[in-house]
Amino acid sequence: MRKPVIAGNWKMYKTVGESVQTALALKPLVANANHCEVIIAPVFTALKTVVDRLDGSNIKVAGQNCSTEVEEGAHTGEIAPFMLRDVGAAYVIIGHSERRQHYSETDTMVRRKVQAAISSGLTAIMCVGESLGQRDQGTAEAVVKGQLTGGLSGLTASDLDRIIVAYEPVWAIGTGRTATPEQAQEMHAFIRRVFAEGHSRDAAQALRILYGGSVKPDNVGALMAQEDIDGALVGGASLKADSFAQIVNYRES
Numbered sequence: 001m002r003k004p005v006i007a008g009n010w011k012m013y014k015t016v017g018e019s020v021q022t023a024l025a026l027k028p029l030v031a032n033a034n035h036c037e038v039i040i041a042p043v044f045t046a047l048k049t050v051v052d053r054l055d056g057s058n059i060k061v062a063g064q065n066c067s068t069e070v071e072e073g074a075h076t077g078e079i080a081p082f083m084l085r086d087v088g089a090a091y092v093i094i095g096h097s098e099r100r101q102h103y104s105e106t107d108t109m110v111r112r113k114v115q116a117a118i119s120s121g122l123t124a125i126m127c128v129g130e131s132l133g134q135r136d137q138g139t140a141e142a143v144v145k146g147q148l149t150g151g152l153s154g155l156t157a158s159d160l161d162r163i164i165v166a167y168e169p170v171w172a173i174g175t176g177r178t179a180t181p182e183q184a185q186e187m188h189a190f191i192r193r194v195f196a197e198g199h200s201r202d203a204a205q206a207l208r209i210l211y212g213g214s215v216k217p218d219n220v221g222a223l224m225a226q227e228d229i230d231g232a233l234v235g236g237a238s239l240k241a242d243s244f245a246q247i248v249n250y251r252e253s
C-alpha cells in the first residue's frame with residue numbers, strides 16, 4: 001500500500017507572518033488526516049519559524065529547491081540540503097517546471113540536486129511534465145521519460161524510498177486547466193513502467209507519484225480515485241488553509 005501524499009507548494013508567496021498564520025490555521029483542519037502525509041513548502045525564510053510553530057502536528061515541511069552541493073562552501077545564494085534538514089524540513093521539491101523554464105535547470109542539475117538531497121537525509125519530490133507544445137506534438141511521454149531517467153539515474157536501491165515523483169503537466173499549472181483523471185492516470189502508469197525498467201518492479205510499485213496542476217477541492221477526489229495517482233502537489237489552492245484542508249481531506253469519487 002502506498003500512503004498518499006498531499007503537498008502544498010507555496011511558491012514565492014507569503015511573508016513569515018503570513019506563512020505562520022496559514023500553517024496554524026491549517027493545523028486543526030488536518031489534525032485527523034491519518035490517511036495521508038501532509039506537507040507544506042513555504043519560502044526559505046519562513047521554514048524555521050513554520051517548523052517550530054507546527055511542532056507536534058502531523059504537518060511536515062519541505063523546501064522548494066536546494067543546492068547541487070552537498071557541503072557548505074563558497075556558493076553565494078545557495079542553500080545546501082543539510083541546511084534544510086537543519087531547520088527541520090524533511091522533504092525538498094526539485095526540478096519544478098518553473099525552475100526548469102525560468103532558471104534554466106537541466107536534468108543534470110536536477111540529478112545532482114536529487115542525489116545531494118538524498119545523501120543529506122531528505123526525501124526528494126522530483127517534478128516532471130511536458131509543455132502544451134510537446135503534448136500537441138505527441139512527445140509528452142518521451143519528454144517525461146527523459147526527465148525521469150535524466151533526474152533519477154545513478155541511484156542505489158536504498159535511495160529509492162526517498163524519492164517521490166510529481167507529474168505536473170506545464171499546461172495545467174496555474175491555468176485552471178486540469179489534466180483529466182484519465183490523462184493523468186495514463187501518464188502516471190507510464191511513469192511507473194519507466195521506473196520499473198530503470199530500477200525494479202518492487203520499487204516501482206512502492207513509488208508515490210503525485211499529480212500537480214490546478215488541483216482543487218472539487219477535482220481532487222476524481223484524481224485520487226485513479227489507480228496510479230498517489231497524491232497531489234498543489235499550488236494556488238494550497239495558499240488558503242481551508243481549501244488546502246479540503247484537498248487533504250479528499251474523498252475518492
Ligand code: 13P
Pocket residue numbers: 009096168172173174175176212213214215233234235236237
Ligand atoms: P497550481 O495548483 O496553482 O496549478 O500549481 C501547481 C504547481 O505548480 C504545484 O507545484
